[in-house]
Amino acid sequence: MTTAGTILAGLLRASGFSQRELARRAGASHASLVAYAKGRQDPGLSTLQRLADAANCDLAIEVCPRLTPPEMRTLELHRLIAEKLEEDPERVLAMANENLDLMRRTDRGGHSRPYLDTWQMLVDGPRRDLANVMVSTDAAARDLRQASPFSGVLSDEERIGALLRSDGERVAAKSGRSLDEIRQKLLDTHADAPNTTRDSEPVGV
Amino acid sequence: MNRTELEHIVRAACDILGEDTVIVGGSQAALAQFPDDLPRSVLMSREADVAALEDPTEEKALLINSRAYFQKS
Structure with missing residues (x-):
């Protein structure tokens, strides 16, 4: 299952930014990003979208049917x-x-x-x-x-x-x-x- | 799939398992019990979900599914 932490890791990888730099560009605190990465806090969809924008990435959410x-x-x-x-x-x-x-x-x-x-x-x-x-x-x-x-x-x-x-x-x-x-x-x-x-x-x- | 085809699959599954009883699940189970007047959607499918009576490790399910089934025309 995709978690906020794996999405965040993907954004950092794609952008080449550090956590601190991504947080600065997205107008978020570094502490929040650490909490998202560790799964201690749920960023919600709008925050993830803001982080993706700051990383020059598009956030694509796909609905996949669960196969039997x-x-x-x-x-x-x-x-x-x-x-x-x-x-x-x-x-x-x-x-x-x-x-x-x-x-x-x-x-x-x-x-x-x-x-x-x-x-x-x-x-x-x-x-x-x-x-x-x-x-x-x-x-x-x-x-x-x-x-x-x-x-x-x-x-x-x-x-x-x-x-x-x-x-x-x-x-x-x-x-x-x-x-x-x-x-x-x-x-x-x-x-x-x-x-x-x-x-x-x-x-x- | 019609009743005859389902019976063929059941026989073939019993052969490969070396057992005389299997469970038919899913929509094709209706074919076993109500061969007439079934909805078209049941008859359209050519897949059947067949399982062994006792299969705690699911190895028998793998064996049944590892076989391609053909029926003499």
Whole structure:
């Protein structure tokens, strides 16, 4: 979480001013800045704005939706898929088109059609727009990723890597295992499990 | 996602866990109980939140989610 102290540190770094100099320019006391930095006092938004002005900085406040654990997982998987898209667009787009065809054929009743049509438009459009939707946290992108056409793009090992980024630390803390041990256990289980095939309908990422 | 697809995911999750029961959470849980007359928004999603019955360390959840699921057409 961003605190007044981290914002203040950012302003000092960006401006190159000392605490005392920033306080002077903002018409604040040095003691107040020390108190903000140490979290003993809350500067409030208007004071932070005044400090930012004095440091020749713009204060940008962003509202970020809090993602649920499944949404975090899907986001991490799509971040990696976006990297794959950058590395090898032909392969990723061909797989997306193939998946979209399969998904459309099996979408009896056309329930997923709005998502599939939007993905098709993105797959056929500028690559930057597609990549942006893959990594966006806005509500429309989160909904869209629930019907992702990128099944099969990631290998088991890559999937596991992305999931360890979203869930790994929590599982490591609860299980007492290291991330490497968890990764190896997952890979071993995958090697032992019967595999699913690419010539079938994708469900999920 | 329709009921058949959900059943496929449940079977696949049971296979990889080596267990015969899982919990379906989120909006897709409605598919398990009320397969007919569901709101369109439930059927639009192709993701399902499936969890093991006992999973205090969440390792089984990681295992379920680490798998890509495909259903034979």
